[in-house]
Amino acid sequence: MNQSVGHLACGAEAGLISIDQALALIFKNVQSLGTETVALSDALNHFLAEAVYSSLNLPMFSxxxxxxxxxxxxxxxxxxxxxxxxxxxxxxxxxxxxxxxxxxxxxxxxxxxxxxxxxxxxxxxxxxxxxxxxxxxxxxxxxxxxDIGEEIAQGQRLAEHGQQLSVGAIAALSMAGVRHVQVYRYPKVAVVITGDEIAMEASDLATGKIFDANAPLIQAWFKARNQKVSIFHVADDEGAVSALFDQLKNQYDLIITTGGVSVGDYDFVRPVALKVGFEQIFWKIKQKPGKPMFFAQYTERNLHHCYLLGLPGNPAAVYVGMQIYASTLLNALQNQQQQPNWFSGQMTHALKPDARERFLRMSVQFEQGILRLSNLTKQQSHMLSNLMHANCLVRVPANQSIQIGQCLNGIFI
Amino acid sequence: MNQSVGHLACGAEAGLISIDQALALIFKNVQSLGTETVALSDALNHFLAEAVYSSLNLPMFSxxxxxxxxxxxxxxxxxxxxxxxxxxxxxxxxxxxxxxxxxxxxxxxxxxxxxxxxxxxxxxxxxxxxxxxxxxxxxxxxxxxxDIGEEIAQGQRLAEHGQQLSVGAIAALSMAGVRHVQVYRYPKVAVVITGDEIAMEASDLATGKIFDANAPLIQAWFKARNQKVSIFHVADDEGAVSALFDQLKNQYDLIITTGGVSVGDYDFVRPVALKVGFEQIFWKIKQKPGKPMFFAQYTERNLHHCYLLGLPGNPAAVYVGMQIYASTLLNALQNQQQQPNWFSGQMTHALKPDARERFLRMSVQFEQGILRLSNLTKQQSHMLSNLMHANCLVRVPANQSIQIGQCLNGIFI
CATH class of the missing domain: 2.170.190.11 (Molybdopterin biosynthesis moea protein, domain 3.)
Known part of the structure; x- marks a missing residue:
């Protein structure tokens, strides 16, 4: 039970990578999945794996x-x-x-x-x-x-390779008679919730357990994107985690885990992932929340790849992990070297510096064409209640006092 | 076949209401549906019909x-x-x-x-x-x-009556042990596509028909909101439209139609709706696209209400109709007097005046905290292809030259 003193302080840990480095490592390492042909009615939010040309004039006749x-x-x-x-x-x-x-x-x-x-x-x-x-x-x-063809001439390009299909894009392609499109395949995703502290029933609360926010969070996150995921719960037990990873790694393209990625004695996700054949791409990002984030890949005879995104157990870290890292990873798996869709907004008040880059839950308002950002209280990583009032997640650089009026990047949530 | 000359010119028609008047008439006339208790995992995007109080301290223990x-x-x-x-x-x-x-x-x-x-x-x-x-x-x-209760004290209000449940809200409520919530019921929606010109098969194109963008558009619009709708196609035939409305008015809370609401000799939607018992709330809005928009209600012995939103047949009008009017109407049916979520942005170029208020498909970019709006070409009501590049729908007031830098309201799409 001896502990070596490996680290000095929270923000100053050696070997941590930056957020941009982590995102770049995702793009560098992730191989996109194959393509598939789907009915246009099933293609909402998918990325085109082909340019689409019109087989018709639009209008089709004068x-x-x-x-x-x-x-x-x-x-x-x-x-x-x-x-x-x-x-x-x-x-x-x-x-x-x-x-x-x-x-x-x-x-x-x-x-x-x-x-x-x-x-x-x-x-x-x-x-x-x-x-x-x-x-x-x-x-x-x-x-x-x-006039015939005044909007679109026969043979004209309607949509670009890599374009994501919005509601409007689906309508526009339908009008041109497109019935099927080739898109990048969406990954099969397994979600693994670790932690002996997760209450499965209300009666478990008496024994020191807590309700889980992470499975409902991740399930709703995918549901909002019209995707289903398989959820697994596993105890903080090396054998159980190992058996589960061994089973999932061949069946899924992506495993998202919550909890068990820090350096605690019962943090089995990383050691077990490495033992069952995953190779680490990164571990620990100099960010708050979500420092001990883990990313690894498993390759089955160069035919099948499975990626593992190990999120910390704290729900705010899981939220950031999904909005920033899972979204980027899902883009990469669909052949898009595309970070989250950052806006820029102006701070309405100052922020004190922090040694780590932060993602803060904020409220954005529009005033005469300007996005005004206001920070919310209760930003700690085990707290989620301010998501009731937040409508954006804002990225705050490390070691900087943020001034009133300063521009920061964020995403709408 | 005599025609009376009822109208002078497109924009100056007498009796047209404004966009704001139309939205106000929706709020004034629509009765909200009842409430229901659903599992929290099914509550994404629903509006709470109750305030939610925490039965726990969060954290539950120090x-x-x-x-x-x-x-x-x-x-x-x-x-x-x-x-x-x-x-x-x-x-x-x-x-x-x-x-x-x-x-x-x-x-x-x-x-x-x-x-x-x-x-x-x-x-x-x-x-x-x-x-x-x-x-x-x-x-x-x-x-x-x-500390126990440092985020949330037992009995504290977690969420407000009327609040829409985002992914983050679902997670926050889960953490507080909330398993079920009372929400406003989402309407049962029927979509009726009218028009003999709609091709059902590619072989129909030879006979002067066109591909339909409207059913795929509306279906995708609801899918993006995690909702399913029933789609019906009906010929421009008074008897067929009448029989269908008669059947749907008792089974659905909302009927959305496309086409057949103008003053053409085969525009049966409005006269048939009135004949089968709907009462007109408004017809024709001084806007572009989508002028001949029709809204009516049917009441069955004060127990059941069915609303009918009659959209024009042109796909750009249908798109605007869904983004602005259907979204407002769905809010009202769920007890929310809530217009679309307008942002304000600054125009990067001038626009010529038009006699009608317009919804233009534009591209918005963020520059140092400012939303910059750029108009797209091909805005006519039978054209949709610019939705491939648009990311917002911007509301432009009537009879005004819009200057560079002027602020306009819009919604993200």
Missing amino acids: QSAVDGYAICATGDVHAHTEFELVGELRAGQLANISLREGQAVRIFTGAAIPQHTTTVARQEIVQAYADKIVLSHDLATHTDIR | QSAVDGYAICATGDVHAHTEFELVGELRAGQLANISLREGQAVRIFTGAAIPQHTTTVARQEIVQAYADKIVLSHDLATHTDIR
């Missing part, structure tokens, strides 16, 4: 932009001009009419204009009778016509 | 903040002081040890400190032997102890 009358005339038309009414075209009908000069057809928004249409009169400027129409206003040639 | 040694001493302790080592306490174990002055126990992060603990020495400042420890640094009293 069409009316309004409910009104397609007209054949020479040049602009004056008010009071009459046209013979020769038919009607609804959206979705074939434009099997060919107009001659002086003729018009009733037409509806989105309907293909007939051959020889020179302009379209919206119904608000038309007096209609059974067999003719009369314009009540002057009308320029080529009014209210959407 | 505990060590580090891996180290719990010590009993009088006042601060000097370097080189020795303590008798009398045991070990792990997280999750009962602290069934009572220290006497001069004694210490090995302790791990999160473990309950024994009775009479005066301070905790982190292991980095301790030389440990089989039966004693020696401090290598001075140590103040009450160091590295997390």
